[in-house]
Amino acid sequence: MAEQMPSPLDVDRVRKDFPILERRLAGDRALVYLDSANTSQKPRPVLDALTEHYERHNANVARAVHQLGEEATSAYEGARDKIAAFIGAPTRSEVLFTKNASEALNLVANTMASGLAEDPRYRLEPGDEIVITEMEHHSNIVPWQLAARRTGATLRWFGLTEDGRLDIAGLRELINPRTKIVSLVHQSNILGTVNPVAHVVERAREVGALVLLDGAQSVPHMPVDVTELGVDLLAFTGHKLCGPTGIGVLWGRGEVLDGLPPFLGGGEMIETVAMDGSTFAPIPHKFEAGTPPIAQAVGLGAAVDYLTGLGMTSVREHDRAITAYALDRLHGVDGVSVIGPDSMVDRGATVSFTVDGIHPHDVGQVLDEQGVAVRVGHHCARPVCVRYGIPATTRASFYLYTTNAEIDALVDGIEQVKRFFG
Amino acid sequence: MAEQMPSPLDVDRVRKDFPILERRLAGDRALVYLDSANTSQKPRPVLDALTEHYERHNANVARAVHQLGEEATSAYEGARDKIAAFIGAPTRSEVLFTKNASEALNLVANTMASGLAEDPRYRLEPGDEIVITEMEHHSNIVPWQLAARRTGATLRWFGLTEDGRLDIAGLRELINPRTKIVSLVHQSNILGTVNPVAHVVERAREVGALVLLDGAQSVPHMPVDVTELGVDLLAFTGHKLCGPTGIGVLWGRGEVLDGLPPFLGGGEMIETVAMDGSTFAPIPHKFEAGTPPIAQAVGLGAAVDYLTGLGMTSVREHDRAITAYALDRLHGVDGVSVIGPDSMVDRGATVSFTVDGIHPHDVGQVLDEQGVAVRVGHHCARPVCVRYGIPATTRASFYLYTTNAEIDALVDGIEQVKRFFG
């Protein structure tokens, strides 16, 4: 039996809030959903908020003098207030809605590469350096590769240690006065590693570089406070946060967002438009071209209310309890190796592993036949697989609705996989 | 009494499909929703599709070997098939999902301005010309202004005639061998004008320029077939098409989309990623970075099914009947002047007007007090207001659920406005 840490959540009650968890799969299998790092499931209050919005308040925002328009606008802007409070943003206007975390990250890379910024701090040029890490999601690699190609800036990166941590030995050389921006993941979506943001921020401050944090995996799983973290920008995504698809968030310090030139043009991002030139609205609207994801913002607001109701500290503690149990049980399975930190220090509820001699596709497929949903592949973080010399991993990821019994089902499933391909 | 054209729709039955139409406003007023050009209302099958997706099939797409992942992927890709069929696209891979029409338009402007295209046909440079029109939505003006600023290309535009039409007298000079792209609106969101796309396409073909059509207002209201139209690219948006917010579409000829460089980087748009460089997936995935608007695509698929069930020809004929009735009744109101085509020739179900001596804000406010929801302002098409020397207009816009009785309520409301400010 594995050692048990107590979870502060009443998981059985939490599970009742998520209709999909009652779903029976083909062959009447129960669903064991261990793929929350890919996308989370949605609780009833989020679904209700969406339906209520479309059935009673649907209208376009920021444009209408009619009652529905005012209701929709106040619901949309109210969601902005909720998000701002959730991440400790000093000002609501620093919260921008995007379509997902990828767009948020691209927004920063793209505007810095556009050449339109007046202030050189926000304009990439030849000789400038961009620093990322080898454990980034593709969405925080490719935008910077494109930005470097367009501007002649140089892309550099932190490597990884054998045990799945950021190798910060070269910190002072890597982040240097030529560095314009450091963009790194808060919690790795493949390794589960939680990165030492404070170190990076401290060094970035010394050299005057911006810090963009990819919080796609951290904001849903732990209390995140942008003021405490001291970063300049934070990106995250709604669908991993109990919210709808089609919405993400970029938070940025007002000064930084003011300094970045516009990204997409049109709709409500303008102050005045003439055929021969336009001026732009203040933030946040400057970065919200066109009709925003209105219902999705409302849904994300409901998600944040739901999580706040449970308490993000409780969510994190539940994550830790489940992860400790999972690591412990996986250690007991012959042939299973964890890729990433193998202890509970600075790690989240995502566990990647390999099974000796069996390809992750086959592991995942046979698990699926038992109702256990995991993700297999390189998890949009191929350089991590290359770094550890593996083609892919199997990844089990947990959230507030995950139970110890589901971990047991995973372990039983792996034993079955081994029998099948043995 | 106004002359009556018959509507092919059973509007009473249609209205039962839209739950919001039963909404009572403050003071128990009935809702008279005449703001569909801003955003349309959503029928029950779209709301059901969203709920069913989140409650039963929610998972990330294109990544998972598990059952929910396969269900979500086939629902998402199935929506792409439906959209392709709806607009007569020769190939499903030519349909890209974006967050709204504005992003679709920006995608084209942005990739052409990025300098990354290999083929000069898709790369804007000094000396190149971009042609738009004076009746574009801001979302089809600002992206081109930014693109021109970044590349040194020149932005030119068609003017408008006194009666609200495109002034195509200068067509042959305006579209010339220096023109790389012509981007124009199919149906104006402020004037209602339907533009002579065939003329523009013919001339663009002669000089080898691309044609991008902004179909935000046409695709929801008439049968649109990209093959018949002969354009290269078409942008539209889900929320005006009975679909959810948070989703738009860019269709493009395969050759053109292949030629455009990537837009946003990350997630599933790659073929392989290494720290020192990446290669990109074929269309459509090349342009779909990050987790797409999955549920929203499913909802848009349901919207398209719903409209196809009624028949887009019937939707257009209903629009025409309502618009003819509205123009006729508005002609009878002293002090009301229609801005835009005042006949039924080449015009859609959007009627902008002014009321002598009364500001549109005041018109809209007093109409709202009677439950009549219209839009007031420059409708994100400020150059049109400047062109006609007015600060703003009041705009009533109709859709498949609009009734003659609602037009009567509008006219009664305007009379009330006049009494109030008289």
Next chain:
Amino acid sequence: MSESLYQEIILDHYKNPHGRGLREPFDAEAHHVNPTCGDEITVRVALDGEKVADVSFDGQGCSISQASASVLHELLTGGTVSRARDVEAAFVELMQGKGQVEPDEDVLGDGIAFAGVARYPARVKCALLSWMAFKDAVNRAQAEEL
């Protein structure tokens, strides 16, 4: 109908605006635009040391924005700059109070008629347009004096 928004006082100021028409001499002017609806206003101020000697304005806009400019003219012309700033602060507070702020007639005079506007977020900008332009113009006038 429309009672809470369109108070009699507002309609009076709208139909018979005070201070309308740009006048000379002036020390500074500011031009503001409401991006949502395209309304525009130009406000001119003439200062005489600490005194607001004249406020004049012109522009196009709805009843709320026109009436608000008229009230502004009436309240602030002839007073001191510091008094003007107090009144402006009180008016802004009222407008942004979502209908929860109790207006002080001693400070705001006819401005209290705008209390209802605060419940219509889309119209708050209309009411504030001239006040924002006035603030800018005064700042410019004082900056030039230095």
Next chain:
Amino acid sequence: MSESLYQEIILDHYKNPHGRGLREPFDAEAHHVNPTCGDEITVRVALDGEKVADVSFDGQGCSISQASASVLHELLTGGTVSRARDVEAAFVELMQGKGQVEPDEDVLGDGIAFAGVARYPARVKCALLSWMAFKDAVNRAQAEEL
């Protein structure tokens, strides 16, 4: 369990692959990657006029992709190029048929065991990986001959 996907024949080919290991001489090779899962395969072909003299492969991948490459080797080595193209077309048709296509054992031999894979969209790419690489390699070999 897993019957429909993991047929005995597939598991046999996976556990005892035929043609595995890159061999000389060869006329052309192609390297293909499955972006979703990172699987990779290199396929080499040696042509002798119209004849497929040898097919060899190496790479990393799941049971489906490895077994499929083994079946490919077995079916196509020693046959004509045009026969290989027919078999490849039939295999692609089967894989893209969503489980609706009836496989022809005369053409596909052990390949019919993959019929069940067609019902798992996420795995179709695995089954096709070596076939796509083979097609590329043959095209290259023939292009070089010209």
